[in-house]
Amino acid sequence: MNITVENYLKNTAPKLNYDVLIENQADGTVKAILLGLPDCQGLGNTETEAIEKVSQSLQTRLKTAKIVTLEIEAPKVENxxxxxxxxxxxxxxxxxxxxxxxxxxxxxxxxxxxxxxxxxxxxxxx
CATH class of the missing domain: 1.20.5 (Single alpha-helices involved in coiled-coils or other helix-helix interfaces)
Incomplete structure (x- = not known):
């Protein structure tokens, strides 16, 4: 099995797109949760504010972490x-x-x- 890991430097990293779940809360606030990383959340009075907070949460997390692309070659299996x-x-x-x-x-x-x-x-x- 071949595994390839691509690592991007901070200044050459491509833009990444994330899916965010927006939930209206019972108290009138809005919660934004980054799908795939449920601990990256933002709570705000508006949807925009919640999205900004979840974005800040992710950026804070990425200061001590990095995102790499993992490519795994499937094993060759005979029919x-x-x-x-x-x-x-x-x-x-x-x-x-x-x-x-x-x-x-x-x-x-x-x-x-x-x-x-x-x-x-x-x-x-x-």
Missing amino acids: PWMKFAGMFKDDPQFDEMLGYIEEYRRELDAQMEEYYQQLDVENEAK
Whole structure:
């Protein structure tokens, strides 16, 4: 498993977007909670004030922490059906079996064609 960590310097860090949950409280105040970091909250008399406070809370937290991007390469897993691929290639009856399958498929196709033609006749009669 390969793991890559990208670290951004403060002066080159891209802008980050966060989702914030805004809740009106029973006492008339507004609470803003940073989703994913529930301990980053702001409480204010207005939505704008609550958002400013949650932003300040996050900025204070980021003074002693940093955000990195973690990229994890998924392990390569073999398709479990591949172990069965070609297992009958040397079977002397394989071609005969394919013939039976093709014949059965043609029978089913003919039945379906007949069924759809019957539906068309019934729909035209209505």
